[in-house]
Amino acid sequence: MQDTIFALSSGALPSGVAVIRLSGPAAFDALGSLCSSMPQPRQAALRVLRDPQTQEPLDQALVLTFPGPASFTGEDVVELQCHGGRAVVAAVLKALADLPRMRPAEPGEFTRRAFEKGRLDLTEVEGLADLIAAETEAQRRQAFRQMDGALGRLYEGWRKRLVHMRAMIEADFDFADEEDVPGSVAETVWGEAAVLKSEVADHLNRSRSGERLRDGLLVVLMGAPNAGKSSLLNAIAGRDVAIVTEEAGTTRDIIEVHLDLGGYPVTLADTAGLRSGAGRVEQEGIRRATEKGRAADLILWAVEPGGPLPEDEGHGLPEAIRTESVPVWIVSTKADLETPAKRDSSGTMQEFPVSVTHGTGLDDLFRALGRFASDTFGSGEAALATRERHRHYLTDCLDALQDAVSRDHLPAELRAEDLRRAADALGRITGRIDVEDLLDVIFREFCIGK
Numbered sequence: 001m002q003d004t005i006f007a008l009s010s011g012a013l014p015s016g017v018a019v020i021r022l023s024g025p026a027a028f029d030a031l032g033s034l035c036s037s038m039p040q041p042r043q044a045a046l047r048v049l050r051d052p053q054t055q056e057p058l059d060q061a062l063v064l065t066f067p068g069p070a071s072f073t074g075e076d077v078v079e080l081q082c083h084g085g086r087a088v089v090a091a092v093l094k095a096l097a098d099l100p101r102m103r104p105a106e107p108g109e110f111t112r113r114a115f116e117k118g119r120l121d122l123t124e125v126e127g128l129a130d131l132i133a134a135e136t137e138a139q140r141r142q143a144f145r146q147m148d149g150a151l152g153r154l155y156e157g158w159r160k161r162l163v164h165m166r167a168m169i170e171a172d173f174d175f176a177d178e179e180d181v182p183g184s185v186a187e188t189v190w191g192e193a194a195v196l197k198s199e200v201a202d203h204l205n206r207s208r209s210g211e212r213l214r215d216g217l218l219v220v221l222m223g224a225p226n227a228g229k230s231s232l233l234n235a236i237a238g239r240d241v242a243i244v245t246e247e248a249g250t251t252r253d254i255i256e257v258h259l260d261l262g263g264y265p266v267t268l269a270d271t272a273g274l275r276s277g278a279g280r281v282e283q284e285g286i287r288r289a290t291e292k293g294r295a296a297d298l299i300l301w302a303v304e305p306g307g308p309l310p311e312d313e314g315h316g317l318p319e320a321i322r323t324e325s326v327p328v329w330i331v332s333t334k335a336d337l338e339t340p341a342k343r344d345s346s347g348t349m350q351e352f353p354v355s356v357t358h359g360t361g362l363d364d365l366f367r368a369l370g371r372f373a374s375d376t377f378g379s380g381e382a383a384l385a386t387r388e389r390h391r392h393y394l395t396d397c398l399d400a401l402q403d404a405v406s407r408d409h410l411p412a413e414l415r416a417e418d419l420r421r422a423a424d425a426l427g428r429i430t431g432r433i434d435v436e437d438l439l440d441v442i443f444r445e446f447c448i449g450k
């Protein structure tokens, strides 16, 4: 018989209230051993929890029962809402561990049981993990939609269309004598497959922005030593994160701050100033800066009056980054020292004069970054793929559809097999088929108690 699991499901102790959850066939018996009488299902009741062996009172708690299958996991669930003291929770957890058929839950095990009971599909499980990890409003909205099944419904709808297409082809085999009749039922299937193919392709094209929203945009500060990069980072972060000195070559490690720009997550990274002839440590810093710049969604090129511009040979943006064609904005620093000369060098780059000393120009830069984020993430209404895992199987699905549509010289049986591959790829995203190997990876990212 399935073990009954238990864990502290609320956060770090001490806390006002601590929620201990139990799930499995022995959950109600366990509650019966801890208190004098069972509450009505799904109704909170106040009970003294006692040590089953000594009858010593452990806490006064609100207790709830959720009889399966109408519970979060689909099994019998009990909640003990205790006082959130460390010793209180330790005593109750110890009492539970001593009861028969009870063991502590693994990370994500409650949610895994919900998945195994078919109460959540894999995209909903991932949405739930993202909801718990969400730090900004846009991330919360995307995660909530996914937890609510928007992505799963989209893929399941596509999968059903593919199943239907295959059924049409098979029906056609049963009327083999009509095979050559133009406009036979099966012929229309390839048109439908082509339509679906373009829908999947569109969705896949937009999936990067779903992943970006989950991970956050990466904006990297780069430029010559002493350009004022770290001062800018501190000013934007509103705290003294990076060391600032008048010495060139102060920053070596990459320093990151997480910003919430109008609900969009942005990581701003400060890097070592770029120059040749630096010592060993600084050189390593410059190598890391270049790596970071290659991965950036946007580079802010800091330049003090008279300093080098991104396009300057030797002192500008490293070639390795130019080939990535990352967008670059110029931030003309130390605007208090002299009015920055209007540059005509590259009309395409936006330019922002700022002075950290006087606090000028920062608002404009901040607003522009907010617009950049909202443009990158789009309206945020459609269900987007949010993980590399989704993109991987969507690509498989698209390849299979491409085969089905293009192999018109081959027998329909073979092309029907392409449709099956396309449907299976979608089934792997929602967890309908053959995902045993993925489950450990997916559930490991949950906390214990979820």
Ligand SMILES: Nc1nc2c(c(=O)[nH]1)N(C=O)[C@@H](CNc1ccc(C(=O)N[C@@H](CCC(=O)O)C(=O)O)cc1)CN2
Pocket: 019, 066, 069, 070, 071, 072, 079
């Ligand atoms: N105290 C507490 N708060 C919590 C949770 C919890 O487990 N305990 N949740 C845990 O993640 C979330 C709520 N999620 C839940 C999802 C489904 C059911 C549930 O009992 N579903 C039944 C009955 C639905 C109904 O009455 O409408 C079902 O779906 O059949 C409970 C919680 C957030 N807040």
Ligand SMILES: Nc1nc2c(ncn2[C@@H]2O[C@H](COP(=O)(O)OP(=O)(O)OP(=O)(O)O)[C@@H](O)[C@H]2O)c(=O)[nH]1
Pocket: 224, 225, 226, 227, 228, 229, 230, 231, 232, 243, 244, 245, 246, 247, 248, 249, 250, 251, 252, 271, 272, 273, 274, 302, 333, 334, 335, 336, 337, 354, 355, 356, 357, 358
């Ligand atoms: N007048 C003036 N000085 C500034 C301004 N911003 C930075 N500075 C000064 O410029 C010097 C270098 O600033 P940092 O922020 O350390 O420059 P950095 O680009 O991070 O330099 P490295 O880490 O060495 O690459 C410091 O002495 C700062 O006080 C500004 O807006 N106005």
Ligand SMILES: [Mg+2]
Pocket: 229, 230, 231, 242, 243, 244, 250, 251, 270, 271, 272, 273
């Ligand atoms: Mg610095």
